[in-house]
Amino acid sequence: MEPPKGFWATLWSFLCFLPFFLGLLLLGIVKGTLLCPFVCLIVTLGNSAVILGLWPAHAVWTYYCIARTKQFGPVLKLILAVGVSIILVLWPLAGIFGSILVGAGYGFLAPIMATFDAVGGGKENNLIHCFLDGTWSTIKGSFTVVRDFKDVCFHSYFSIMDDLRLHDPPNGEPYEIRLRYIPGACMIGLLGIMVDMPMITLIAICKSPCMILKGWNRLFHDLIGREGPFLETACVPFAGLAILLWPLAVALAVAASIVSSFLLGAYAAVIAYQETSVKMGIAYIISSLSMFDEYSNDVLAMREGSCFPRHRYRKNESLHASSFTRPASSRRGSQDGKNPPSRATSFKNGILELKPLKLLDHLFLECKHHGERLVAQGVIQYEDIKESQSSKGGRSRIINIGLPAYSILQALLFSAKANSDGLVLSDNTEITTENRPKDKIFDWFFDPLMILKEQIKAQDYSEEEEKYLSKLVLLLGGDSRRMNNLDNQSPPLDRRKRAEINAFARRLQGITKSLSRYPTARRRFDDLVQSLLEDLEMKLGSIQSANKAQVQHVRSGIAQMFSQRSFRMSKITKSSRQEAQLVNNVV
Secondary structure, three states: OOOOOOHHHHHHHHHHHHHHHHHHHHHHHHHHHHHHHHHHHHHHHHHHHHHHHHHHHHHHHHHHHHHHOOOEOHHHHHHHHHHHHHHHHHHHHHHHHHHHHHHHHHHHHHHHHHHHHHOOOOOOOHHHHHHHOOOHHHHHHHHHHHHHHHHHHHHHHHHHHHHHHHOOOOOOOOEOOOHHHHHHHHHHHHHHHHHHHHHHHHHHHHHHHHHHHHHHHHHHHHHHHOOHHHOOHHHHHHHHHHHHOHHHHHHHHHHHHHHHHHHHHHHHHHHHHHHOOHHHHHHHHHHHHHHHHHHHHHHOOOOOOOOOOOOOOOOOOOOOOOOOOOOHHHOOHHHOOOOOOOOOOOHHHHOHHHOHHHHHHHHHHHHHHHHHHHHHHOOOOHHHHHHHOOOOOOOOHHHHHHHHHHHHHHHHHHHHHOOOOOEEOOOOOEEOOOOOOOOHHHHHHHHHHHHHHHHHHHHOOOHHHHHHHHHHHHHOOOOHHHHHHHHHHOOOOOHHHHHHHHHHHHHHHHHHHHHOOOOOHHHHHHHHHHHHHHHHHHHHHHHHHHHHHHHHHHHHHHHHHHHHHHHHHHHHHHHHHHHHHHHHHHO
16 A cells, blocks of 8 residues: 555545544544453453462572572572562562553553454454454453463463572672672762762753654654554554654653663662772763763754763773664664655564564474474374473473474574575574564574574584484483483584584573563463374374274184184084985995
């Protein structure tokens, strides 16, 4: 869909679109208002039950893991125990209050988005879908939210704490706090808060009118021209609400700046402690004002630079570009009114395809594909799948960790052979640094995988080594008997090569284990395991049926053979009796 050309065409498009948009918005608001109380009640009650039910276990297990871990020294353990006590006291209140907000927001916004999506998804009977879409699906989605929250509180939490309790310190020495530097660092942190909070608040308030005017200018320009976020129907509710609530968004941005100013100022204590220098902490306090000023100028397309000086606050490294700033080549462009970006790109096709949850769905589709093949080959056994569903929390590493790691490894091997700059999926979708999801959580997994892919390129594994690595990634940490068989069948490798392959497999399994803690991962993984179990039971059932049929056929053949033999024996016996009778008569 191309935007209209010319003033009158643009005006006519706007006049036709405005009542259509207002009608859908009103219908979505009505649906959201009706469903919001029920969804909020489901999410609040469900999450509250999970929080209160697991709170005793969380408290006991947290203290136990802190006491038993080898990664922290005694002083740091004591300080962590005090800090954790405060968190545990506040957790039920914060969790329940957050559940109320999440339930209310989801119950109100989900029907609105579904209403707009009903007319933009190529569906038949759009009028019926406008009224029905977002009703029952929102109710089911509220139960899904509760289940994902339960998985995070139960599966992800205990998995993280087990790593804390069982792993050794990275460098062999536990982390410890140097007590003599604590007073000076605390004083610098307090000074940073006292300086940064009022100054950053003043900067944010002074720039808020500019943010309101520039935001409205761009949004109204897109609305009149049916461009940008107004080009796709699915994005219309967000863009329309952005116009109405833009001053509230600016107020929230100012409030977020005030909150961030507290954190920025307090981080001066960390700098002073790490550098063991009060002077470096003061230099950071001044530099943080410059970093925030430059970042806000960048966001608002204002004059580059800052009136605040920036000093070096690290001893052993140069002053790097802060995360608040971006390269000058990428600062303007999209925000420069003279060269606006192309608006003909579909937001639905260009952005939503590379969302993290979409990629997570693809990962589990790959797991299902490889899992079915490995089940058919007998590599994954029935006991592995049943063990992953056991009440012990799913201790089968072959299914829980090995299978996803195996699927990721196949994608890495394919990407390395294709000499790709990113990660190539099985449907030939290539994820690179340019089109990857702009999500910090996704970066935690994507960047290490790119490093592993480069290691695969550098190692240049042979075909036998690739097969051995694939089986090692799947079976590592699982059944010791199968691991021994794998070691006996491994290609001839020297000690160094074998150690490198084992380290690679453990690294990939570690990344996969972190990925399994993603909020929706456990639910999708349970569906995958159930699908594999059904396929395996169907396979075993067909084999048993075939075996029963074969046994029945053999039995019937044996019975028929014995019956024929009995018939022949009876005929022989009858003829023998007749011959004996004839001889008697002659005699």
